[in-house]
Amino acid sequence: MKGDKVLDCKGLACPMPIVKLSKGIKEVNSGQVLEVVADDPAFIPDVKAWCAKMGHGLVGTNEAGGVYTAFIKRS
Amino acid sequence: MDDKVSLIVFSGDMDKVMASFIIATGAAAMGSQVNMFFTFWGISAIKKETIYAKKGIMERMLTFMLPKDINKLPLSKMNMGGMGSWMMKKLMKKKRVASLQELLEMAQDLEVNFIVCQMSMDVMGIDKSELIDGVNVGGVASFLGEAQESKISMFV
16 A cells, blocks of 8 residues: 655654644545555554544554554545 | 543652643544633742742742743652653653653643633742743633533642
8 A cells, every 4th residue: 555645754753643644634635545654653653543534534554573564544 | 522631730740740741632533622721829830930029928929939931840649859750851862751841842732721810820920921821720620610511620
């Protein structure tokens, strides 16, 4: 899977990935997918909660070698 | 009920102020309108400078003893004369956790509404000119008015 735009949140701890994500989502159009990469282990549960609250679609997540990626479709 | 979050920041402890700002920035990032009501010891978190002029002797003593700004707040536990907070800041930097100053700036950037308690300022002899810009002055009704419209209210 590939996003229309990639947002790098590696090296950031709570709450910064979510804060950056809230700004980053505005850089893709409705229906487009933002790919967010982070290494904060709380990122996946946080991004799930964020998407549920904000009404954006969490299309997929994956983890590889301590790097977490979330694909978010802007509503 | 509106999508609002209201926090009372009563504590001036570094760790508790940090928790407050993390919740505030997190809530703002989740689309809520956030109010932070700074009262009593919490006012130290929004100070930018210290002014002694035009203050009485007891107010001056209090001004001298209070933290000068958000970077000087003590830890609620194990502060050990400042060594604890120094160590905590080192660890936070090492673990790449945002500093209190960065969290404060992030909250401002996310348009978190800062309200300072007029009565506490009066009692402690803190002048509005000692506070960072963009802070609104209010009383208990200002907070309650916001809290009644909030889904989440917290006292820290």
